Amino acid sequence: METSKESNSTVRNNREGLKGWLNPARYGWERVSYWFQRLTGLFLLIYFIGHVYETSSLTGGQAAWNALLALTQTVQGHIFLILVIGASTFHSVNGIRLIFTHGGMGLGKPGRPDYPYDALSLNYRQKSGIWISLILAALAMLYGADVLFGTK
Amino acid sequence: MIRESLIMRIHYITGISALFVVAVHITMRLLMPFDSSIEYQNIIANYHNIAYSILLESILVLIAIHGFNGLRIMLLELRQNRLWENGVTIFTISAMMTVVAYGTRTIILAQGLGA
């Protein structure tokens, strides 16, 4: 019934829950972008906190710094750093795309939709934005790998 | 209460600004071979440069705001009741301040360290 109370909407009401965030493949590239943006955002936040903690060892003098550095100078540490590079590249490039789209730019002008209704907002400009972000992230990771592993 | 549109505007601005400052920050790492760029002496030298310290501080603030706001967004979407929502707001703001304070402490202390 329509007159149901507002309080109703705080009930969980059979929501898909976190499961709904997963399985991005069902709905196309934009959903993949959504998913990656979140994951990379979270990942970067964790890295950021870690990084602030890491650098704070400076205050403990050279020994402490080098001890921590040694931790990151391992293969795992390098892989982690490469992931950070990839994540931040994707997140930044795609983030800039998102800022534009959130402001309604680059989506086209609404008009009469014709059958078969391909959504204007899911256009190729946006899709290529996502692909470019992914490709740039991959390139950045390759470059990072080259810097980290290659010089040795 | 602050309007959500204002918060989001801040989110976008901090995001974009962070991109620039981080770019500078990373370029500094790449000006010399990466390994030597993170040697203790070089780092401390960096910190003695006031302009660079300001840059670091702004990275700290911008990313903390942006990142913890992002976290707040996700947590708000997870669960909707007053307790949780207030908890999320308090938690993200205090976590943000803690990280900023902790990072600032490093920057200030590093100024005083000798090479």
Next chain:
Amino acid sequence: MNELIKRIKMFRNNHPAGDENADNEKNIREKINLKVFRTNGKSESHFDTFEIPIMRWTTVLDALLHAKSYCDSSIGIRYSCRMASCGSCGMKINGIPRLACYTKISELKGGIVSCEPLANFPQIRDLVTDFSVFFNHHKQIQPFIQNENIQTEDREVLTEYIQKPEDVDKYLQFSYCIKCGLCYSACPTVATDTKFPGPQALSQAYRYSVDNRDNALGKRQNIIDDRHGIWRCHFAGSCSAVCPKGVDPALGIQLLRGHMLRFSKNEQKLAELQDRGLDKS
């Protein structure tokens, strides 16, 4: 050459398979298995499978109604127009929200078609879900023309708005919405955020706000400028991907947000009224 074209045309005439797949022929099967989600809305749930004869034009709704008529009359299902204009028959078909009457079996792959109730809606029974929260979100955004300079009460009116076709085009596509809830079911934010108005309601807020007969953009913005409001859309685009009517709710939401971020100026000129002093005889 002409011969060839003629032959192609003949082929098309014999197999007016529609646009979806030219190799439709391969998809013609005599029978399919229809898997239907069953629940009494409370605790248990399971799938029942029915074998249904199909034709080229059989839709999932046809198949379900066949099952209801001849196999198990207790299947709970909501339907009305069978021509994709009433929005009753939204359900998850092979995992994706679609309209049952708008999905031909021949468009689906494989010999099994599974039907489940829409996600993010409380279940009432089998494929039937509760839309009250969804309708309520729609109501919250005040989806009606508001214009304090104009008489909009129910009274004899003999004035007409002058609205150019290009003014109509600004909002037209958003008024295609049949309130089927598919977008609501696909949106990842709705999946967890119970207070988020959802793509349907938000795109309707845009639809009414860009109509140049209305001047309540600011009012509606206030309603949705909230923690759980329009900002919780992350442009995942799934709403537009599943919308059967080309509404493109994601577009409406982003454009509305553009106004709120002042990225795009609100240069809308209110439509003019013209008197039609028709003789009343």
Next chain:
Amino acid sequence: MVDTISHDVLIIGSGLAGLRAAISCSASSKNLSIAVISKVQVMRSHSVSAEGGTAAVLFEEEGDNKESHIYDTIKGSDFLADQDVVERLVSNMPSEIYQLDHWGMPWSRREDGRIAQRKFGGYSFPRATYAQDKVGFYEMQTLYDTSLKYDNIHFYNEWFCTRILSDENNRFRGISAIEMKTGNFMIFKGKAGIICTGGAGRIYSFSTYAYSSTPDGLDMAYRAGLALKDMEFVQFHPTGILPSGILITEGARGEGGYLINKNGERFMKNYAPKTLELAPRDVVSRSMIREIQEERGFKHESGVDCLKLDLTHLGEERIKERLAGIREIGIKFSGVDIIKEPIEIRPVCHYMMGGIHTNLEGSTEMQGLWAAGEAACNSTHGANRLGANSTAECLVWGRITGELAAQYALKNGNSSITIPELQVAQEEKRIYDEIFRGRGQINPYEIKKELTDTMDDKAYVFRNEQELIAGLKKVRRLKEQTWKHVDDKAREYNTNFTNVMEIDSLLTMSEIVLVGALNRRESRGAHARTDYPNRDDRNFLKHTLAYSSTEGPHMTWYPVTFTRYAPVERKF
């Protein structure tokens, strides 16, 4: 004890008529509480399917005039329309169009920004006001959205009404209904009621109607002792696609579409040389069946005879702009892109001219009860409705009845309502003992299939005594079989239960249609008898009324109101 819910005004049905009534009722007084009760959710009613247009005289300065709209309607009706009613319709319509404009209706516009109109069958001026080809849908949306701003309108979505309750003085007292979500049987008390339950088109298999368009409302009224008027007049729309019966709007011909036969010939020139495809629907449908009988039709792959509608010459842009909806329908449901090829079509059950007997004001024979929209028969359409006049009728009488019901409820503000317990008990017995716990053996859905196929077969475009009698016999036999039972014993959302109640009403209505058709030994409008091929004004220029009695429908006649126009022969 059955629970009761009280409101001042009860509106049954949330189609165009119901929503329009709700708004006008609410606007009449903020103090009334209004219930809109419908067996489907709002915006799911059959009205959303209306495609082509709504008739109104808007361009008097460009040559249109009300007189002409009135005369076209009366002539279209084969002079069976009540002329005062038609005048009321025509004079109220322009305001309704502008009213919708003020409420946000996306009317299609001309380049100068004014509301656009297109040609429609039977009109001597293009006066079908349109919004692409989704007129009914947009009207429903506009009315529903507008109704949301009135706080005193309460929607009861998915409540299946079963009976009208009245007192011994034949005054309306309320209705009984089942809340589908829970399965609870409840009573609505109300001072005034408006029945807007729409048409009965599902008595045919091949039908443009939504599955929800079953005659429950008509049946309710009939059981409550009210008369049903002119039920034998069933409109067959020339262009329904195969095999589903989904409609291709008359707007397609209004925009310039051709009807062609097997030889590629525009055969309408042989039947209506002046108006061609745009003759009234009854004329076109008959011509099509003649073509098919004379073997100039096509065969659809489902084995059904048909003709084709050719729109290819209109060009892609025009079709996409004005006929986007039917292009979609063609591609999706028929596999034909109308831009590229002609589409197969066949006359299809589309509208019920008949309905609950009401007067000029929309009041029924019961005090405090009105009827509006397709469920009502105030005789706007007589023996044949012109396209685009039905949504118009829904709007005009929605508004009128809403206002009158509001006034009535205000006037009787203090009288308390007692529910006739006996009727409630009888109703519970009918639906629970006879139907829900019925002992029938035969599958009700088979009964429905047989019934609707019989109607398709025996009471289609052309009728004759023999076939009608055969049909009637068949229907009565089906009725007598023991089929009433509900296998599904659950309470919540039991559509098996509601389906069986609907099938019950289908049987009753089919019988009335057949008896009425037998009684009318003439051909008039949509009712064409091969054994009485001419119109017979001496004996049959009158309405049919059917009352319920123990031996089936009891038929009587009712006079037609004339004001200015004497009957003449129709030529197109």
